[in-house]
Amino acid sequence: GKKDAKALRRQGQIPCVLYGGEKQIAFTLHELQFKDIVYTPDSCIVSLDIDGKKYNVILQDAQFHPVNDKIIHCDFLQVFDDKPVKIDLPIEIKGNSPGVIKGGKLITKLRKLRVKGLMDALPDRISINISKLEIGDSVKVGDLNVTGIEFLNPHNAVVVIVKSARAAMMAAVDEE
Numbered sequence: 001g002k003k004d005a006k007a008l009r010r011q012g013q014i015p016c017v018l019y020g021g022e023k024q025i026a027f028t029l030h031e032l033q034f035k036d037i038v039y040t041p042d043s044c045i046v047s048l049d050i051d052g053k054k055y056n057v058i059l060q061d062a063q064f065h066p067v068n069d070k071i072i073h074c075d076f077l078q079v080f081d082d083k084p085v086k087i088d089l090p091i092e093i094k095g096n097s098p099g100v101i102k103g104g105k106l107i108t109k110l111r112k113l114r115v116k117g118l119m120d121a122l123p124d125r126i127s128i129n130i131s132k133l134e135i136g137d138s139v140k141v142g143d144l145n146v147t148g149i150e151f152l153n154p155h156n157a158v159v160v161i162v163k164s165a166r167a168a169m170m171a172a173v174d175e176e
Contacts, residue, residue, distance in 0.1 A: 018076045043090065045057070056078065058079055087122065089125055091127075092127045093160060099137060
């Protein structure tokens, strides 16, 4: 209840719930243990040991206090090797864009992509090669092809775009 949760938070413990298995399991973790899970752009699989039983989980949701931004509650989802899981994977941009070299500006619209797939098939991050992007070109979710996973974002959603900057527009006027 509320009183117990507040008492735990005063001691530096955070109430958590594990979903996805046979039953829901309520447990607590010390707030310092969340540093490597919550405050990183990467998605991680966490191995929890609760009462001597091990669970592979992902962080599903974290709730923060509205004033001091401390974590007040976390939900974990148990993952299995034979069941597909929905997870947000960070993108990684590789290469040099000719459009950026000519003065364009690289804009990253999405930093993470929602995907669905088996745990063995999920990569650590999604690599996007921008070495062929000219000014005005973009990479959309539908352009990406990674084996073993399904993208859940809209196929026409722009991930990365090279827009013309003022310097590029001035260079084009000078050429004319």
